[in-house]
Amino acid sequence: MSLPLDPHDLRAQFPALRRTVDGQPAVFFDGPGGTQSPERVIDALSGYLRRGSSNHGGPFLTSRETDAASDAARAAMRDLLNARRPEEIIFGQNMTSLTFSLSRAISRTWQPGDEIIVTRIDHDANIAPWLLAAEDRGATVRWLDFRPEDCTLALDTLPALLTPRTRLVAVNYASNAVGTISDVRRVVELAHATGALVYVDAVHYAPHGVIDVQTLDCDFLACSVYKFFGPHTGVAYGKYELLDSLTAYKVRPASDEPPGKWETGTQSFESLCGVAEAVEYLASVGGPAGSRRERLVRGMEAIRAYEATLSEHFLRGATRIPGLRVYGITDVENLAGRTPTFAVSLAGRTPEAVATYLGERGFFVWHGNYYALAAMERLGQEPEGLVRIGFVHYNTTEEIDRLFAALAELAGRDL
């Protein structure tokens, strides 16, 4: 049993959630595109700038404080991901930039005829860097498909795609378009059996569940703090031996060791202050007892259980809106297989028209492909894409009921 979560208590910590649109409370259903931040994160960012910022590594007060802030952010991310050591955590501009940088280093040893596997369900940030690296090195790209009926990864086809020449499998933990959670542990087992590395995109999964890189045994995993209530900063985990042995594209005076060799240029130190606080916030959801990792595990389990109630509420109610089609897993008995992120279409309306109609009424939702280009192509939804309605733990069933009323009105029916 996980801790019960009271969204109203937690919501009070998020100033942005008090916003209104035409006198109505704004409804933030755009979490998969970026989440709001609690006061403690905002205070951490402004506090750093107010106290005095500095570059790192100097023998004076503000520089020492900057070093301490970076160390605290790294320790916090180590706890969130359950990395073995803090040096396995790298910060950077965002997940996309980190993945381009790591992919360039990882692919240096690929030979013509080597193979890599990418999936059709991934965000392009975990596809394009690998396609480009494969092109540079003459490697062959194989695609792991998903089943369009329920948008689950066709993992049964992975063994046939893997060969002794497979060097890397890039897979997401959860889809930012349709919310499917993939069995990353199984992907790693299969890939490692043939000697391939696994690069996991956990950007969409991170706000929704516990991540444990040691249990997954993945080689790399990337996420983005602005998707879990913090500032716009990217984070990558890599196994120490790999981060140590790979050649980084870096300037010569920078450290030759992880994590420094991977952190090009000057970090956003104010953001790193916010990273530590975003992790502290998630730990606070797990209550006061135990280590920070224990509190994080409890907090994320509570978030996951609460979000399942939102998904169930949404899926049951969605059947009452005429013409509303939900893509991905719709079986309320299988909520463990998805996050509360729903790609939908409404008959007779373009995704843009639906998102605009909702936006004018204070519901913040995205439309298009949200860079899950391959997934939208596979679903036959390019170029218009779908409307994406995404919940996080600060959303409520009352907000979902208001959404249903607005959608029913748009569909021209009373609920």
Ligand SMILES: Cc1ncc(COP(=O)(O)O)c(C=O)c1O
């Ligand atoms: C699943 C997924 N992967 C990668 C990214 C890219 O992350 P970033 O904006 O940090 O580059 C996103 C952003 O939407 C995402 O949802």
